[in-house]
Amino acid sequence: MGVCDSKEVAPGSAPADISKEATAKSKEIDRQIADEKVSSKDIKILLLGTAETGKSTVLKQLRIIHGGGFTDDDITTFRYAAKRNIFDTVKTLVEAMELLKIPYGFNPHTAKCAQKSSKPSLHHAPSLADSKENVGFGKHAPIAIEAAEIWASTKFIDDATRGETQAAVDLILSTHPEYTKSLPLPLVNAIKLLWNDVGVKYCFSRSNEFQIIDLSYFMQDIDRFIASDYIPTNQDILASRVMTSGVCETKVIIKGTIFRVFDVGGQRNERRKWIHVFDNVNAIFFLFDLSAFNQVTVEDQNINRVVESLTVFTFICNHNAFKRSAIMIFMNKIDLLREKLEHSMVQDYFPEFLGTNDYKEVSKFFAEKIASFNKNQEKQLYFHYTQANDTTKMKAVLATVIESILVNNLQSAGLM
Secondary structure, three states: OOOOOOOOOOOOOOOHHHHHHHHHHHHHHHHHHHHHHHHOOOEEEEEEOOOOOOHHHHHHHHHHHHOOOOOHHHHHHHHHHHHHHHHHHHHHHHHHHHHHOOOEOOOOOOOOHHHHOOOOOOOOOOOOOOOHHHHOOOOOOHHHHHHHHHHHHOOEOOHHHHHHHHHHHHHHHHOOHHHOOOOOHHHHHHHHHHHOOHHHHHHHHOHHHOOOOOOHHHHOOHHHHHOOOOOOOHHHHHHOOOOOOOEEEEEEEEOOEEEEEEEEOOOHHHHOOHHHHOOOOOEEEEEEEHHHHHOEOOOOOOOEHHHHHHHHHHHHHOOHHHOOOEEEEEEEOHHHHHHHOOOOOHHHOOOOOOOOOOHHHHHHHHHHHHHOOOOOOOOOEEEEEOOOOOHHHHHHHHHHHHHHHHHHHHHHOOOO
Protein backbone atom coordinates (compact mmCIF):
# COMPACT_ATOMS: atom_id res chain seq x y z
CA MET A 1 0.00 0.00 0.00
CA GLY A 2 1.16 3.34 -0.73
CA VAL A 3 1.60 6.01 1.88
CA CYS A 4 -1.12 8.65 1.90
CA ASP A 5 0.45 12.04 2.31
CA SER A 6 -2.45 13.55 4.17
CA LYS A 7 -3.19 14.67 7.66
CA GLU A 8 -6.03 13.55 9.83
CA VAL A 9 -8.60 16.25 10.42
CA ALA A 10 -10.65 16.22 13.55
CA PRO A 11 -14.42 16.12 13.07
CA GLY A 12 -15.86 19.60 12.67
CA SER A 13 -12.50 21.28 12.02
CA ALA A 14 -11.27 22.82 8.75
CA PRO A 15 -8.34 21.63 6.66
CA ALA A 16 -5.04 23.35 7.50
CA ASP A 17 -4.95 25.55 4.41
CA ILE A 18 -8.50 26.74 5.00
CA SER A 19 -7.67 27.37 8.66
CA LYS A 20 -4.68 29.49 7.66
CA GLU A 21 -6.83 31.48 5.25
CA ALA A 22 -9.45 32.05 7.93
CA THR A 23 -6.78 33.14 10.39
CA ALA A 24 -5.35 35.58 7.85
CA LYS A 25 -8.79 37.00 7.17
CA SER A 26 -9.43 37.33 10.87
CA LYS A 27 -6.18 39.20 11.35
CA GLU A 28 -7.05 41.47 8.41
CA ILE A 29 -10.45 42.23 9.97
CA ASP A 30 -8.77 42.96 13.29
CA ARG A 31 -6.33 45.28 11.52
CA GLN A 32 -9.18 47.10 9.79
CA ILE A 33 -11.03 47.49 13.07
CA ALA A 34 -7.85 48.84 14.65
CA ASP A 35 -7.41 51.21 11.72
CA GLU A 36 -10.96 52.44 12.16
CA LYS A 37 -10.30 53.11 15.84
CA VAL A 38 -7.18 55.05 14.93
CA SER A 39 -9.04 56.80 12.13
CA SER A 40 -11.62 58.10 14.59
CA LYS A 41 -8.77 59.86 16.39
CA ASP A 42 -7.16 61.24 13.24
CA ILE A 43 -7.12 64.97 12.58
CA LYS A 44 -8.44 65.85 9.14
CA ILE A 45 -7.17 69.09 7.61
CA LEU A 46 -8.15 70.73 4.34
CA LEU A 47 -5.70 72.99 2.52
CA LEU A 48 -7.90 75.48 0.69
CA GLY A 49 -7.46 78.68 -1.25
CA THR A 50 -7.47 79.95 -4.80
CA ALA A 51 -4.73 79.21 -7.32
CA GLU A 52 -1.12 80.19 -6.53
CA THR A 53 -1.71 81.10 -2.89
CA GLY A 54 0.90 78.62 -1.63
CA LYS A 55 -1.14 75.61 -0.52
CA SER A 56 1.21 72.99 -1.94
CA THR A 57 4.20 74.82 -0.44
CA VAL A 58 2.64 74.54 3.03
CA LEU A 59 2.07 70.84 2.42
CA LYS A 60 5.72 70.42 1.41
CA GLN A 61 6.75 72.12 4.64
CA LEU A 62 4.63 69.68 6.64
CA ARG A 63 6.43 66.82 4.91
CA ILE A 64 9.85 68.37 5.53
CA ILE A 65 9.19 69.20 9.18
CA HIS A 66 6.97 66.31 10.25
CA GLY A 67 6.72 63.79 7.43
CA GLY A 68 10.28 62.60 6.88
CA GLY A 69 10.86 64.49 3.65
CA PHE A 70 10.45 63.20 0.11
CA THR A 71 10.67 59.86 -1.68
CA ASP A 72 12.94 59.02 -4.60
CA ASP A 73 9.95 59.35 -6.92
CA ASP A 74 9.27 62.81 -5.52
CA ILE A 75 12.88 63.83 -6.10
CA THR A 76 12.65 62.70 -9.75
CA THR A 77 9.43 64.65 -10.21
CA PHE A 78 10.96 67.83 -8.81
CA ARG A 79 14.13 67.41 -10.91
CA TYR A 80 11.97 67.62 -14.02
CA ALA A 81 9.82 70.35 -12.47
CA ALA A 82 12.83 72.65 -12.07
CA LYS A 83 13.64 72.40 -15.77
CA ARG A 84 10.02 72.85 -16.77
CA ASN A 85 9.68 75.87 -14.47
CA ILE A 86 12.72 77.49 -16.11
CA PHE A 87 11.31 76.97 -19.58
CA ASP A 88 7.80 78.11 -18.63
CA THR A 89 9.15 81.32 -17.10
CA VAL A 90 10.97 82.38 -20.25
CA LYS A 91 8.19 81.32 -22.59
CA THR A 92 5.67 83.34 -20.58
CA LEU A 93 7.95 86.37 -20.73
CA VAL A 94 8.40 86.02 -24.48
CA GLU A 95 4.62 86.00 -24.90
CA ALA A 96 4.30 88.96 -22.52
CA MET A 97 6.80 90.98 -24.55
CA GLU A 98 4.33 90.78 -27.42
CA LEU A 99 1.34 91.48 -25.17
CA LEU A 100 2.87 94.56 -23.53
CA LYS A 101 4.60 95.71 -26.73
CA ILE A 102 8.11 95.85 -25.31
CA PRO A 103 11.04 95.61 -27.76
CA TYR A 104 13.98 93.37 -26.95
CA GLY A 105 16.90 95.46 -25.76
CA PHE A 106 14.61 98.21 -24.42
CA ASN A 107 16.35 99.82 -21.46
CA PRO A 108 14.15 102.00 -19.21
CA HIS A 109 17.34 103.56 -17.82
CA THR A 110 18.03 105.18 -21.16
CA ALA A 111 14.44 105.88 -22.20
CA LYS A 112 13.81 109.53 -23.09
CA CYS A 113 11.29 110.09 -20.31
CA ALA A 114 13.61 108.41 -17.80
CA GLN A 115 16.23 111.05 -18.42
CA LYS A 116 13.83 113.61 -16.95
CA SER A 117 13.26 111.62 -13.76
CA SER A 118 14.90 109.13 -11.42
CA LYS A 119 15.88 105.95 -13.18
CA PRO A 120 14.07 102.71 -12.35
CA SER A 121 16.04 99.66 -11.31
CA LEU A 122 15.79 96.50 -13.33
CA HIS A 123 16.50 94.37 -10.31
CA HIS A 124 14.88 96.22 -7.43
CA ALA A 125 11.47 97.85 -7.36
CA PRO A 126 11.65 101.64 -7.11
CA SER A 127 10.54 103.36 -3.91
CA LEU A 128 7.42 105.45 -3.49
CA ALA A 129 9.67 108.49 -3.63
CA ASP A 130 9.79 107.85 -7.38
CA SER A 131 6.78 108.96 -9.36
CA LYS A 132 4.77 105.96 -10.54
CA GLU A 133 4.11 107.82 -13.76
CA ASN A 134 7.84 107.90 -14.56
CA VAL A 135 8.82 104.49 -13.27
CA GLY A 136 7.05 102.56 -15.99
CA PHE A 137 4.71 100.40 -13.95
CA GLY A 138 1.47 100.14 -15.88
CA LYS A 139 0.71 100.43 -19.56
CA HIS A 140 -0.19 104.13 -19.26
CA ALA A 141 3.11 105.17 -17.70
CA PRO A 142 5.36 107.28 -19.97
CA ILE A 143 8.10 104.64 -20.16
CA ALA A 144 5.55 101.95 -21.09
CA ILE A 145 4.12 104.22 -23.79
CA GLU A 146 7.60 104.96 -25.12
CA ALA A 147 8.39 101.24 -25.24
CA ALA A 148 5.18 100.53 -27.18
CA GLU A 149 5.96 103.29 -29.67
CA ILE A 150 9.39 101.81 -30.37
CA TRP A 151 7.90 98.31 -30.60
CA ALA A 152 5.52 99.53 -33.33
CA SER A 153 8.50 100.15 -35.61
CA THR A 154 10.92 97.45 -34.41
CA LYS A 155 10.84 94.60 -31.92
CA PHE A 156 14.62 94.58 -31.63
CA ILE A 157 16.50 97.73 -30.64
CA ASP A 158 20.00 96.33 -31.11
CA ASP A 159 20.56 95.45 -34.79
CA ALA A 160 23.79 93.61 -33.91
CA THR A 161 21.93 91.02 -31.83
CA ARG A 162 18.65 91.04 -33.73
CA GLY A 163 19.27 87.72 -35.52
CA GLU A 164 20.46 85.89 -32.41
CA THR A 165 17.57 87.17 -30.30
CA GLN A 166 14.99 86.36 -32.97
CA ALA A 167 16.38 82.82 -33.24
CA ALA A 168 16.11 82.40 -29.46
CA VAL A 169 12.51 83.64 -29.47
CA ASP A 170 11.60 81.28 -32.33
CA LEU A 171 13.18 78.30 -30.57
CA ILE A 172 11.32 79.01 -27.32
CA LEU A 173 7.97 79.40 -29.05
CA SER A 174 8.42 76.28 -31.19
CA THR A 175 9.44 73.97 -28.32
CA HIS A 176 6.67 71.90 -26.77
CA PRO A 177 6.80 71.98 -22.94
CA GLU A 178 6.75 68.18 -22.79
CA TYR A 179 10.17 68.14 -24.49
CA THR A 180 11.86 70.14 -21.75
CA LYS A 181 12.81 67.31 -19.38
CA SER A 182 16.40 67.40 -20.60
CA LEU A 183 16.75 71.05 -21.78
CA PRO A 184 19.27 70.57 -24.61
CA LEU A 185 22.13 73.07 -24.88
CA PRO A 186 20.64 75.20 -27.72
CA LEU A 187 17.49 75.66 -25.64
CA VAL A 188 19.51 76.51 -22.53
CA ASN A 189 21.49 79.13 -24.46
CA ALA A 190 18.25 80.65 -25.79
CA ILE A 191 16.81 80.79 -22.27
CA LYS A 192 19.93 82.50 -20.87
CA LEU A 193 20.10 85.00 -23.70
CA LEU A 194 16.48 86.06 -23.28
CA TRP A 195 16.53 86.12 -19.47
CA ASN A 196 19.53 88.47 -19.58
CA ASP A 197 17.90 90.79 -22.11
CA VAL A 198 17.29 94.20 -20.54
CA GLY A 199 13.89 94.48 -22.23
CA VAL A 200 12.80 91.11 -20.83
CA LYS A 201 13.84 92.22 -17.35
CA TYR A 202 11.74 95.35 -17.76
CA CYS A 203 8.86 93.12 -18.86
CA PHE A 204 9.30 91.04 -15.71
CA SER A 205 9.08 94.20 -13.59
CA ARG A 206 5.52 94.63 -14.95
CA SER A 207 4.51 91.05 -14.14
CA ASN A 208 1.27 92.10 -12.45
CA GLU A 209 -0.04 92.97 -15.94
CA PHE A 210 0.03 89.36 -17.17
CA GLN A 211 -0.14 85.84 -15.77
CA ILE A 212 3.20 84.48 -14.59
CA ILE A 213 4.33 82.43 -11.63
CA ASP A 214 7.40 84.03 -10.06
CA LEU A 215 10.04 81.39 -10.64
CA SER A 216 13.01 83.76 -10.72
CA TYR A 217 14.55 81.50 -8.04
CA PHE A 218 15.43 79.01 -10.77
CA MET A 219 16.63 81.64 -13.21
CA GLN A 220 19.46 82.80 -10.95
CA ASP A 221 21.40 79.54 -11.20
CA ILE A 222 20.28 77.78 -14.37
CA ASP A 223 23.48 75.75 -14.78
CA ARG A 224 22.97 73.99 -11.43
CA PHE A 225 19.43 72.95 -12.30
CA ILE A 226 20.27 71.56 -15.73
CA ALA A 227 23.33 69.56 -14.59
CA SER A 228 23.02 65.79 -15.22
CA ASP A 229 23.80 65.03 -11.55
CA TYR A 230 21.44 67.66 -10.16
CA ILE A 231 19.59 66.58 -7.01
CA PRO A 232 16.93 69.00 -5.72
CA THR A 233 17.43 70.44 -2.25
CA ASN A 234 14.47 71.02 0.06
CA GLN A 235 14.59 74.70 -0.86
CA ASP A 236 14.50 73.83 -4.58
CA ILE A 237 11.45 71.65 -3.97
CA LEU A 238 9.72 74.42 -2.04
CA ALA A 239 10.36 76.84 -4.90
CA SER A 240 9.23 74.48 -7.67
CA ARG A 241 5.71 74.49 -9.04
CA VAL A 242 3.72 71.42 -10.03
CA MET A 243 0.04 72.13 -10.56
CA THR A 244 -2.26 70.29 -8.15
CA SER A 245 -5.10 68.43 -9.86
CA GLY A 246 -7.72 66.49 -7.98
CA VAL A 247 -7.35 65.66 -4.31
CA CYS A 248 -4.00 64.70 -2.77
CA GLU A 249 -3.88 63.20 0.72
CA THR A 250 -0.76 63.27 2.89
CA LYS A 251 -0.43 61.71 6.33
CA VAL A 252 1.97 62.98 8.97
CA ILE A 253 2.29 62.01 12.63
CA ILE A 254 2.68 64.87 15.09
CA LYS A 255 2.74 64.36 18.86
CA GLY A 256 1.44 60.84 18.39
CA THR A 257 -1.57 61.99 16.37
CA ILE A 258 -2.14 61.21 12.71
CA PHE A 259 -2.88 64.31 10.66
CA ARG A 260 -4.55 63.62 7.31
CA VAL A 261 -3.95 66.65 5.12
CA PHE A 262 -5.90 67.08 1.88
CA ASP A 263 -4.50 69.40 -0.77
CA VAL A 264 -6.90 70.30 -3.57
CA GLY A 265 -6.43 72.34 -6.72
CA GLY A 266 -7.30 76.02 -6.39
CA GLN A 267 -8.25 76.71 -10.00
CA ARG A 268 -11.94 77.30 -10.62
CA ASN A 269 -12.37 74.06 -12.55
CA GLU A 270 -10.83 72.16 -9.63
CA ARG A 271 -13.04 73.62 -6.89
CA ARG A 272 -16.03 71.45 -7.74
CA LYS A 273 -13.98 68.55 -6.36
CA TRP A 274 -13.68 70.17 -2.94
CA ILE A 275 -17.11 68.96 -1.86
CA HIS A 276 -15.87 65.36 -1.82
CA VAL A 277 -13.62 66.05 1.20
CA PHE A 278 -15.96 68.25 3.26
CA ASP A 279 -16.97 65.53 5.76
CA ASN A 280 -15.59 65.40 9.32
CA VAL A 281 -13.06 68.19 8.90
CA ASN A 282 -11.24 69.21 12.08
CA ALA A 283 -9.43 72.21 10.65
CA ILE A 284 -9.05 74.26 7.50
CA PHE A 285 -5.86 75.97 6.40
CA PHE A 286 -7.14 78.77 4.15
CA LEU A 287 -4.43 80.65 2.27
CA PHE A 288 -4.47 84.19 0.97
CA ASP A 289 -1.72 85.58 -1.25
CA LEU A 290 -1.60 89.14 0.06
CA SER A 291 0.96 90.15 -2.57
CA ALA A 292 -1.65 89.54 -5.29
CA PHE A 293 -3.63 92.67 -4.42
CA ASN A 294 -2.71 94.21 -7.80
CA GLN A 295 -3.20 91.09 -9.94
CA VAL A 296 -6.15 89.53 -11.72
CA THR A 297 -7.19 85.89 -11.93
CA VAL A 298 -6.24 83.57 -14.77
CA GLU A 299 -9.87 82.72 -15.45
CA ASP A 300 -11.24 86.27 -15.50
CA GLN A 301 -9.08 89.31 -16.29
CA ASN A 302 -11.65 91.56 -14.61
CA ILE A 303 -11.49 89.90 -11.19
CA ASN A 304 -8.84 90.87 -8.66
CA ARG A 305 -7.09 87.85 -7.12
CA VAL A 306 -7.63 88.91 -3.51
CA VAL A 307 -11.30 89.64 -4.23
CA GLU A 308 -11.61 86.15 -5.70
CA SER A 309 -10.02 84.69 -2.56
CA LEU A 310 -12.45 86.63 -0.38
CA THR A 311 -15.40 85.24 -2.34
CA VAL A 312 -14.20 81.66 -1.93
CA PHE A 313 -13.36 82.22 1.74
CA THR A 314 -16.86 83.55 2.46
CA PHE A 315 -18.35 80.34 1.06
CA ILE A 316 -16.01 78.10 3.07
CA CYS A 317 -16.11 80.04 6.34
CA ASN A 318 -19.91 80.03 6.49
CA HIS A 319 -20.52 76.52 5.14
CA ASN A 320 -22.60 74.28 7.43
CA ALA A 321 -20.03 71.48 7.09
CA PHE A 322 -17.44 73.61 8.90
CA LYS A 323 -19.44 74.89 11.87
CA ARG A 324 -17.09 73.14 14.29
CA SER A 325 -13.96 73.23 12.17
CA ALA A 326 -11.08 75.43 13.27
CA ILE A 327 -10.16 77.89 10.52
CA MET A 328 -6.51 78.86 10.28
CA ILE A 329 -5.92 81.76 7.92
CA PHE A 330 -2.47 81.91 6.37
CA MET A 331 -1.77 85.45 5.22
CA ASN A 332 0.90 84.23 2.85
CA LYS A 333 3.72 85.70 0.76
CA ILE A 334 4.31 88.58 3.17
CA ASP A 335 7.87 88.90 1.86
CA LEU A 336 6.57 89.64 -1.63
CA LEU A 337 3.94 91.96 -0.18
CA ARG A 338 6.61 94.06 1.52
CA GLU A 339 8.54 94.35 -1.76
CA LYS A 340 5.47 95.21 -3.80
CA LEU A 341 4.33 97.95 -1.41
CA GLU A 342 7.48 99.89 -2.35
CA HIS A 343 6.11 100.60 -5.81
CA SER A 344 2.42 99.75 -5.86
CA MET A 345 -0.41 101.49 -4.00
CA VAL A 346 -3.07 99.29 -2.40
CA GLN A 347 -5.60 102.11 -2.65
CA ASP A 348 -5.38 101.95 -6.45
CA TYR A 349 -6.98 98.50 -6.24
CA PHE A 350 -8.93 98.79 -2.97
CA PRO A 351 -10.21 102.41 -2.80
CA GLU A 352 -11.69 101.77 0.64
CA PHE A 353 -8.18 101.42 2.06
CA LEU A 354 -7.33 104.76 3.68
CA GLY A 355 -4.21 103.85 5.65
CA THR A 356 -0.56 104.42 4.86
CA ASN A 357 0.90 102.13 2.22
CA ASP A 358 3.07 100.10 4.58
CA TYR A 359 3.06 96.45 5.63
CA LYS A 360 1.54 96.99 9.08
CA GLU A 361 -1.42 99.04 7.83
CA VAL A 362 -2.05 96.91 4.75
CA SER A 363 -1.93 93.56 6.55
CA LYS A 364 -4.28 94.91 9.25
CA PHE A 365 -6.67 96.15 6.54
CA PHE A 366 -6.85 92.75 4.84
CA ALA A 367 -7.21 90.86 8.14
CA GLU A 368 -10.17 93.02 9.14
CA LYS A 369 -11.68 92.66 5.68
CA ILE A 370 -11.40 88.86 5.85
CA ALA A 371 -12.86 88.71 9.37
CA SER A 372 -15.85 90.81 8.28
CA PHE A 373 -17.05 87.96 6.06
CA ASN A 374 -17.39 85.58 9.02
CA LYS A 375 -21.15 85.53 9.75
CA ASN A 376 -20.77 83.40 12.86
CA GLN A 377 -19.45 85.73 15.55
CA GLU A 378 -18.85 82.77 17.88
CA LYS A 379 -16.48 81.22 15.36
CA GLN A 380 -12.90 82.21 16.00
CA LEU A 381 -10.53 82.79 13.11
CA TYR A 382 -6.82 82.23 13.67
CA PHE A 383 -4.58 84.54 11.63
CA HIS A 384 -0.97 83.67 10.80
CA TYR A 385 1.34 85.83 8.69
CA THR A 386 3.52 83.51 6.65
CA GLN A 387 6.32 83.13 4.16
CA ALA A 388 5.60 79.55 3.16
CA ASN A 389 8.96 78.93 1.47
CA ASP A 390 10.93 79.69 4.67
CA THR A 391 11.21 76.45 6.67
CA THR A 392 12.50 78.06 9.86
CA LYS A 393 9.61 80.52 10.02
CA MET A 394 7.05 77.91 8.99
CA LYS A 395 8.25 75.51 11.68
CA ALA A 396 7.30 78.07 14.32
CA VAL A 397 3.97 78.87 12.65
CA LEU A 398 3.01 75.22 12.24
CA ALA A 399 3.88 74.47 15.87
CA THR A 400 1.41 77.14 16.97
CA VAL A 401 -1.21 75.99 14.47
CA ILE A 402 -0.94 72.32 15.43
CA GLU A 403 -1.25 73.15 19.13
CA SER A 404 -4.38 75.21 18.44
CA ILE A 405 -5.92 72.35 16.45
CA LEU A 406 -5.20 69.79 19.16
CA VAL A 407 -6.72 72.02 21.84
CA ASN A 408 -9.74 72.77 19.65
CA ASN A 409 -10.19 69.05 19.01
CA LEU A 410 -10.17 68.25 22.74
CA GLN A 411 -12.67 71.03 23.41
CA SER A 412 -14.98 69.71 20.68
CA ALA A 413 -14.80 66.27 22.28
CA GLY A 414 -15.71 67.77 25.67
CA LEU A 415 -12.37 66.82 27.20
CA MET A 416 -11.39 70.36 28.14
